[in-house]
Amino acid sequence: MENIAKPTKQQLDWHELELGILIHYCLKMYRPDAICFQGPKAWPQNVRWVGNEDGLAPENCWATTNAGDARFNGTIPEEQAGVGDPDGRYYWPAETDMPNRTHAAFGGGWSWQPNEEHLCYMPEQLLDCYIRSVGRNSNLLLDMAISRDGDFQDEEQFRAFGKLIRETFSGPIRQIDRPILADCRCEIRFDAPQRVLYHVLREDISEGQRIRAFRILADGKPVYESACIGHKRIVPFESLTAAGLVIEITNAVGRPARRDVAVY
Secondary structure, X not given: OOOOOOOOHHHHHHHHHHHHHHHHHHHHHHOOXXXXXXXXXXXXXXXXXXXXXXXXXXXXXXXXXXXXXXXXXXXXXXXXXXXXXXXXXXXXXXXXXXXXXXXXXXXXXXXXXXXXXXXXXXXXXXXXXXXXOOOEOOEEEEOOOOOOOOOOOOHHHHHHHHHHHHHHOOOOOEEEEOOOOEOOXXXXXXXXXXXXXEEEEEEOOOOOOOEEEEEEEEOOEEEEEEOOOOOOEEEEEEEEEEEEEEEEEEEEOOXXXXXXXXXX
């Protein structure tokens, strides 16, 4: 059998470049308003992928990034695509996706196979992914495997997941809408010490993400510090009891504004 020469890496790189130029030309010519999932690097309207299929966004996942930084091809250096750039030119929130069945299931969990119902993620596992995606300023895209007859046989899983979210984030201990920041601080006091499971922060992003760093203090002691808030930030605590919390904005571009804060 005649040996067939394999293309070199340089040839593959050139092929990818030529294909990208062709796709970019066709989009500009025929669909200039198209929004593309991981489209050509130079296309200004790409949908940004977080870089994994585990329902996991980076701890700080900025909604903005730059052209050419919204693609991920599986290599470690491009994992930065999931983080974004707080000073990025384009508003491209990251898409954080995952199958509703574990990766041990057929097709890595994305495709349906009979007798694999036991491989569905439990609602508590999905809640953890929700906190690590939606709760990190990202969007969670949860797949539902379709059976051969076109039915969605894992519906109960989604109902249980939705019920758990409502139970977890309804009835906050305390919530403040449009909090007024005094010296970039917002304080929440309780009538008595409370066990805190989640602290939910939302930034007013109508003028962009202006908050660049923040920290949370419980009864005057720092208990959490990070950078990005954005549309929503859910901060989980394993064992925290406090009579009051203070949220400090430690770095911002322009005047920071909060949409609301809530404690659960």
